[in-house]
Each structure stands twice: as C-alpha cells, then as structure tokens.
Amino acid sequence: MLFNSIDFAIFLPLVFFLYWFVFQKNLRWQNFLIVCASYIFYGWWDWRFLSLIVFSTLVDFVVGLLLKNQNNNTKRKLLLLTSICVNLGFLGFFKYYNFFLDNFVSAFSFLGVSIRAEGLKIILPVGISFYTFQTLSYSIDVYRRKFEPTNNFISFTAFVSFFPQLVAGPIERATNLLPQFYTPRAFDYTKAVDGMRQILWGLFKKIVIADNCARLANIIFNNTDEYAGIVLILGAVFFAFQIYGDFSGYSDIAIGTARLFGFELMQNFAFPYFSRDIAEFWRRWHISLSTWFRDYVYIPLGGSKGNKFTIIRNTFVIFIVSGFWHGANWTFVVWGFLNALYFMPLLLTKRNRKYIEVVACESKLPTLCEFLNILLTFALTLFAWIFFRAENLNHAFLYIEKIIFQSLSREALVDTYNLLYWESGFALIALLLFFLFFEWNGRRNKFAIAITGIKWKRFFRWAFYATIILIIFYYAGEQQEFIYFQF
C-alpha cells in the first residue's frame, strides 16, 4: 500500500479509529491490531512475501530468547550467526543472487573460462533491506547485552512489522522502538497535530517535488545521448531533489503516522542539502542507515581508532557497503566509493565534525563562506548522484563526459530552454524555490513546516495548509513508486 494512495487514505483513519476507540484499553490488543494492520499494509503489495517477515520475526525472537539464558560464548556466537545468516541470506538471495552470478560468469570468461549459468527471475520483496537490518540490530544488541530480549511475541512482531516504517524506514533500533510497545500509549494532541503536519509536508515532498522532478530527471537520464551537458547537469539537479523529496518525504509520512499512534521514530533526514561539507551531509542524510552502519560495521571494525590505514580502510568499507546496500549494481559501489573519497580529507585532517549545528543557526541567511561551502557540497553530491541514478557505469561515464565536453554552446542553451519550456520545467524550478524557502526557514526544526504558522491566526494557518493540499492535488498526476522501495 502506498502512502500516497486512496487505499492508504481509507486504511489510516480506519486503523486509527480501531486503535484509539476500540482497543484503547488493552495494550496487547492495540499491539495485535498494529501487527494485523502492518501485515495487511505489506500484503497489499504481495502477500506471499509476508512469509519472509514472519520467518525473520520468528528466528530473531527465538534467537533473542535463547541468547538471554546462554552464557557460553561459542553458543552465543552461533546463535548470532544464525540470525545474521538468515537475515543476510534472504537479502543476499533476493537482492544479490543474480548480481553475483553475472559477475562470477564475467570474471571467469575474462580468464578465458566459459561458464553457462542462467540467472533466476527473482522478485525483490518490498522493503527487505529495511526490516532485515532492523531485526539484525535487535539480535546484535541482545548479543552484546545492550538490550534485554523480549519474551512478548506480539510486541516483537509489532516492532518488526510496524507499518509506518516497514518498507522504507527509518530503520529503527530495538532500543528505541521496542520499549514503546511495552508501555501504554496515551493520545497526545500536540504530537498528533504535529504528526499530521509532518504527513502533509511529506506528501508535498513526495507528490509535488519528487514525482515532478522524477519526470524530468527520467526524460534527461533516459535520453542522455540527445542532450547537451548543461541539460544533463539540470537532470542531475532534478534527480537530487527527486531522491531527497521521495525518501525524506516517505520518512516524514512514516514519522508523522507513527506519532498519530503515540510512537516516536528517529529523525531520518535533517536538511542534508544545507550541509557545509560531506561529513555534515552524512550526518543529515538517511540518518538511520548511516548510524546503523556506524554502530554495527564501522565501530566493530575499529572505527576511527588505530593507524591511518585502518581508518582509511574502515571508511571505505562502510561507504562501499552502504552503497552496495542500495542495490546490486556497480554504480552504487562507485557512489559509495566517491563519498568515501570526499569524506577522507575531512577525516584525516580531523575536520569531519566541524559542522555539528545547523547552518546559520543564529541568523536568517548563511555567510558567503557558508553559502559557497553549501554549493560545493551540493555539487559533490550531485556528481555522485549521477552514478546512483545511471543504469550502469558506461551510462554514468557517458553522462559525465557529455557534461565536461558538451556543456556550453548556443545549441545547448536552446536545448535547455526548449526542454524547460515544453516540459513545464520553469514551473518546476519555481516550485523548487518555494520548497527550498520553506526548508531553509524550517531548518532548525525536525521538519520544514513544524512551526510554520503556529503563531498565526487559525484562518491563515488553515489557509496555508489548504494551499499545500491544493498544490498537492494539482501536481498529483505523476505518481511514481517510492524510490527506496527497490532497495
């Protein structure tokens, strides 16, 4: 079920009603309702893949319980290994099987050995990368004795399958989310209203910004041969906003929806395009995944402790693995590699934590230096996004080659003008400016319109929300699936 569908518009109020009006007095029934709702939500795509979630839930629940009473280190390791093998096994099979097979065959044919191997027609279950990481974090935390395993199966199942964040995150930790299923939830007016506002802004980001940028980005990326470099730069900019609007919009809707049910999910995006260096960008982009890799991969490898070689190795490992997590394609690996490359000078000169606070924290506008840093960081990100979006490495290299060698000519400018004119590009640019204005204004908060209009008279505040709703309805035609569902 998509957040931006009429199905969800019916589903959400129905679950909300049952949750607060029918089962409000019984925590266990409330959690059971969440499990049922989550399974319906997920099964709406393909009910067959529910079995994967159920199996993964069972394995990690049992592993957790067994770890609780197990003091033998070897057996504890074996139990953890079981959880890792099951979760990564599913992920590996559904997501990477064909990739490894193809590369295996290519590698052998490069060595002169011809191998015949047929790939499997595998459908990637929606959100598998998200819930496997979530359940893995539970087993690892229990293994590390950082978290007391639960013996409440319903709560655990609700934690694994919680529908707002099931298919595209934020990837929650058991330490944050699971305890929320143990305690009775009281309806909180402020939280709920805030949640509604966040849902509204998330829908705006997804439907207005992401889906419309996607249309132009797809035209440009799918016809790289036909366009001059300057148009291709524009294509990368549109893609940058597409992926941001798409993913952060989904996260906003997820967090807002969870708040309606009395849950607090972690912030997943914190205005990353206003970052002044790449380290800040990675503290603000897909926070739940970055911190997951930090806690479960980077730190166990030694983190930034040790000699320079270890630091460099660990940084490359974490970025490349993170890239590979996004998909079975070398383009994602290069994307991760590039980000590691960008990050390295900051890390080695120990300037990676220079910008912790949000930009222009005390002022309305950034300084010239901050502004240039933001532009430079955005440009670096943009370059990496080309690999992320490209079909394959050849496509990415062609794209970059055209940007470098065929950007500035009279024909290129005419091309740009024509594309923007015929594809409503000028209106989209105006919308992006409108969007950036609100994002900039709200950069000190958890989401852009968290406090916009709070002090206004109700009439103006509601008129503001109504305007956003009408803009969403006006631009709603280009419905596309959330990009991160494929990861």
Place this chain on the structure above:
Amino acid sequence: MKKFLVKISFFTLLIVSLLIILDKVFSVYLSKSKYHSSGEFNVWNDIYAGNINAEILIYGSSRAFNQIKPQILEENLNRSCYNLGIEGHNFWVQYLRHLEYLKKNKPPKYIIVSFDLWAMDKRYDLYNYTQFIPYMLFNKNIYKYTSSYEGFKLPDYFIPFYRYIGKRGVINEAIRNIFIEDKRMNNYRIKGYNSSDKEWNDDLDNAKDSMRYYVSGTDTATLQLFQNFIKECKEKDITLIFVYVPEYIEGQKFTINRQDVIARYINFSEIYNIPFFDYSGDDMCLNKDYFYNASHLNKTGSEIFTQKFVNDLMAHPALKDLKKN
C-alpha cells in the same frame, strides 16, 4: 482526543466543501471550452441543456459528425436535425450519448446510424476521456458505459474533485475559461456537425509506408447492446436508418475483413427491416478531392454527400413520411 477529532473533522469538512465548490466551478468552466476535447463539450452542453429536441438525430463516430451535415437535412426535410457523432468511439459510447440525450430531450422521430468498420468493436482506452469530466460525477450512465475502459477509476465517478487530481491541463483550461471567453475553434461543432476544410493529410501515405493491415473486431457486448438498441427504438416508435458513408478507395484495402463487416450491417438491416444506404462503393470513393484522409470527407465532400444522401432518403419507399410538408 476530542479536541483533535473536532478540529480534524472541521478542517476536513472545510477542505471537502472547498473541493466540492472547486469541482462545480471547474466543471462549469471546463465545459465552456470549445477547444478542449475536440469540441465534444459543445455537443454535451447542448444535450444537457435539453434544448436539442431534434426530430432527426445522427449517431456515429467522427465519420458521422464530419460527413453528414444536419443543416442540409433540415432544409430538405423540414425537420430539425442534430449530429451526435462522437469522435473515436464505437457504438458502446455512442449509446451512452443516446441515453444522456433522452434524459434531457424529447425522443427523436428518426435516428440515422452512421456505421464505420469499427462500430461494433470496443477499444480498451477511453479515448478523449476529458470530455466526460464535467458531467460524470454521480452520473450512473457515464459510470456504466465508461468504467470498463482504461480511463477512470471508481472514485472518479463518486468523489467530488477526485477526477481533477493531477489533471493539470484540465484545471488550467477551466481556470483559463473563468477569466477569458474561449473563442478558439469557434463554431467547431454546429448542430454537432463539423465541416473540415483540412487539406489531404498524409495518414494514407503513412499507412502505405507501414504496410499495416487491420482486422475489425467484434465485441459481443456491443453487438448485444446494438440489437437491444434496435428493439428499444422499435418500442419507442423511433425509425432507424442505417448509412455507410464513402471511404476513399485506396484506404479501403487496409481493413482485411471490410466486406464481411459491411455484409453484417446489410444483414442487420434485412433482419430488422431497416433501410440501409450503403455508399461503401459509391463513385465518391474514387475522388480524392472529396476527402481529407482515407476515411473522412472534407467540407465539399460532406456537403455533396449529404445532399446525395437526402435525395436517396426522400426517394426511399419506406421513408415517405420523412419529409415534412
């Protein structure tokens, strides 16, 4: 919770009210568009205004509204006439127009059904779907006869404003008409008829180049509907007349089963005893000057044809009452 529910309900009510108002405003002003939806709004508006009440109606596709000029029929037969031809649609949607017409207008005395090779077929997409938007909310007939196509979803028919969501072109057109009177394509459909002064286009050359041949299909449900329609007309004492309008000779070969389709129409006319005027092999088919493409007559061609058709109508022994004195 109570405060939240009260506020959210009130806000939702406001938004819903706003959307109902916008739905009404957009529908009214969209239907004023002469340019949008190839002029079909003109015909729908005439139907829903209930001021057609013609004695003779012409049904069919674009081959009806481009080729049979009601004014010539009116002059010769002394009866009011209107052309309800609907572009790109088979009999399934032509029948919808018939039903909507009868809701607001008096039944005609005569219906001329202009056949083409695809009349009993059914396309999968709802061609020119925007033409239904202003009139379709809670309209059971439109729901019944358009929902089987790839076009609208269920909520489009029953939730106010839903069908406008994301249709920027349609909304822009409606807003434009609020501020500017639409003078584009003025008089495009007069009494439903459109005279095409177009030059001969390259449709035929393209068809020749692509060497694509077609087989006209038959949709069983459409066929059944057509037979029911014949019975309905008999019950309502409406005289039916069938006509097959000329097609340019070189275009005729592209439909492999053309003769079978025409034979079926002849068969219909014999079974139900309905006069059939078949111009599929008429001399006009040989003259390219009368056409703007292989299946559509131009202005000159349609006027000459209509006069010829009227003369034949008046000469037909079973239609002696057609001309009013």
